[in-house]
Amino acid sequence: MVDETTEVEKNIDVVLDTNGHFIHLAQGISLTIPPKTNIPPFLFKPKRALTCYSINGAALDGNEHLMFIEDSETHAMIVPKYDMHILEYEKHLEATRPLWEVQNDDEE
Numbered sequence: 855m856v857d858e859t860t861e862v863e864k865n866i867d868v869v870l871d872t873n874g875h876f877i878h879l880a881q882g883i884s885l886t887i888p889p890k891t892n893i894p895p896f897l898f899k900p901k902r903a904l905t906c907y908s909i910n911g912a913a914l915d916g917n918e919h920l921m922f923i924e925d926s927e928t929h930a931m932i933v934p935k936y937d938m939h940i941l942e943y944e945k946h947l948e949a950t951r952p953l954w955e956v957q958n959d960d961e962e
Contacts, residue, residue, distance in 0.1 A: 874939045880923070882933035883947060885909070888957065892928040906957040913953045919946040 867884060869877040886893045888908060898906075911922035911930060919938070924930040932950070934943050 868940065868943075870940055874941065875937055876934055876940070876943070879934055879937070880931075882920075882931045882943070885930045885932065887924065887926075887928050887930055890957065907954040908957040909950065909954050914950070917946075917950075920950070 868881045871877055886897075890898065890906060893906075898904075909922075909932075911924060914920055914922045914932065917935075919935055920932050920943075921935050922930060923933055932947065934946075938946075
């Protein structure tokens, strides 16, 4: 029998304390660096007709709440700059919405 808690925890992007604050700041929304071929096959299923979005990491250079961290050639994260509650993080992340662009299939 598989423990459901264990299965769910495998998909957690951030770990929070009991008050809903980030345990450490080096965690946040995960991003794949273009081209789309860098997206791991288990995450990218073209048959599902999902839309891929991209954001220029430099667009967050002046952001007072969030920062873009490229931790490998194919992976990056948008993380909080300071201790914050998950709802505050989500609010600041939502404010970046105008900075995201659809990455068309013909774009690398």
